Amino acid sequence: MPSAEIIAIGTELLLGEIQDTNTRYLARSLRDIGLNLYRATLIGDNQNRIADAIREALSRADIVITTGGLGPTVDDPTRQAVALAFGVELEFHPELWEEIQERFSRYGRAATPNNRRQAYLPAGAVAISNPVGTAPSFYIQHEQKSLISLPGVPKEMEYLLASDVIPYLKRFYDLNGVIKARVLHTVGVGESFVDEKVGDLETLENPTVGLLAHPGQTDIRITARAESLEKAEEMIDRLTQEIFSRLGDSIYGIDNERLESVVHQLLVKHNLELRISHSGFDPHFFSALTPELFPAIHLDGREPCEPLPVLETSLPHESILHCTAWLKKGSPKTFLSIQLESVHFKEKIERSFGSAPENATLWAENTILDVIRRKLIQIQTGESPNKG
Structure with missing residues (x-):
């Protein structure tokens, strides 16, 4: 099964000025198509550090997805960083520049010269047209590995992920399985008590069981990998029943129940x-x-x-x-x-x-x-x- 890593790019993320919601969204989306996500990295707008992070991630993972840094300004360095990581130059794509100008025209505005920067992609990259924003995205294949760069604007990232990236990943890596998760919420009992009751289940390989403690509450996460959503849910249902039999009304809800x-x-x-x-x-x-x-x-x-x-x-x-x-x-x-x-x-x-x-x-x-x-x-x- 292929593995993936995420690199979220933006100094504003490191400064705590905005919250990194993209990584959470990507993680759940990759989980749903059966991909193993082993690492997520947060890095500032520094070309050399981004290039280093990409090289390291590609040395471990089959798929690396970056978000952010694709804007038109000098402090949007992702294109240059990817080119540096792969040892290639940036190439101008006239068709992307036409798309960018046309999109600005629909907004009743004119594209400025710095927007032209967004029409440059690393040599060998395949463009992903962005109909909901101005920043074209792209991916690079190298043997059986993929680097995919997506915008940092959440609505753009989510759209391109669903319309282009997920279909590409499923096709290229022949992904047929799913990973499904369910969270049981317990209250009024401590993490050690819950661990004592379900500790043997935490050693299972599929489904897996893990605990997450909060003040006054302990969550039990059940994650199953299967060839279909129905099969994964069957596996989770059986384990859910077993955990309920052990913890009873200490469990107050499932998933989004408050x-x-x-x-x-x-x-x-x-x-x-x-x-x-x-x-x-x-x-x-x-x-x-x-x-x-x-x-x-x-x-x-x-x-x-x-x-x-x-x-x-x-x-x-x-x-x-x-x-x-x-x-x-x-x-x-x-x-x-x-x-x-x-x-x-x-x-x-x-x-x-x-x-x-x-x-x-x-x-x-x-x-x-x-x-x-x-x-x-x-x-x-x-x-x-x-x-x-």
């Missing part, structure tokens, strides 16, 4: 309204819980107190679930107290967090939502809630 959405859906299902009072949290605490997206969840701006205040609501009192949360940050541990209360039960939960204090708020948010989620599941299954 914990707050899961909790909100359970609240709506039970015709409940959640009111959260809180103390000790950062100003951006639960900033994602907007009334527009989660109308069943309300943050009470007042400091929590005992007894809990009577909150005005249009729903009957039986439909209110109160959550009171206190956070006390410290070193080496941060402590979280959660009190859940309705007309049917009252329960208090204590948790502690021993990692970086700056991650404490995110951990607390995930922990609070998980406690609520588990209580709602308990209500759903008909278990008797704990009495206060």
Whole structure:
């Protein structure tokens, strides 16, 4: 199976002025056609360093894709760097210059002399016409290896990848397989606990299983390689069932499911309204819980107190679930107290967090939502809630 590397070019990326979304998009697209991606490099607008990175990548990988540096200005050095890496000169392509001028004309503008730079390609390169932008792209074949240079503008890169690059890769490398991934989200249990439960599965070769820890949440990534999407999904489904059997309701969602959405859906299902009072949290605490997206969840701006205040609501009192949360940050541990209360039960939960204090708020948010989620599941299954 061919292997690939990505080189994202742009000093603005290294300075943190813009985010490198192209690498993520390319990685997922290459995964979907069954290519192994082993490295991704971020490099500034320096011709010699880019040329070195290209040579090194081609010494390891069958396919190298660059993004960025194809504009008309002096600090767009990708064409020159590729020529340097292959030991060739730049060649002028009159047909590309005509396309560039015609495209500017459609925009009601005239191409400037520096745009002419974009009509130069490394000798031996095959041009990829860019109907959605002004920067022509290109690829170079050398024996069984390919260097493909794409624009840095995301919409242009994505268009050319789908229209030209993916079909070329499939054809030239006879790619028939796919790589499919699924992510299971666990909450309320640590990475070591998850590893203990699924550690034997992490040694599998296909599908593979890997863990990624976040504050208060651990993701389990399942990746399968197969000759078809259907076969890959079958393999992933079987492993998903096995992991669910081991971790149960510690898994709250799959792929793009969010914990707050899961909790909100359970609240709506039970015709409940959640009111959260809180103390000790950062100003951006639960900033994602907007009334527009989660109308069943309300943050009470007042400091929590005992007894809990009577909150005005249009729903009957039986439909209110109160959550009171206190956070006390410290070193080496941060402590979280959660009190859940309705007309049917009252329960208090204590948790502690021993990692970086700056991650404490995110951990607390995930922990609070998980406690609520588990209580709602308990209500759903008909278990008797704990009495206060």
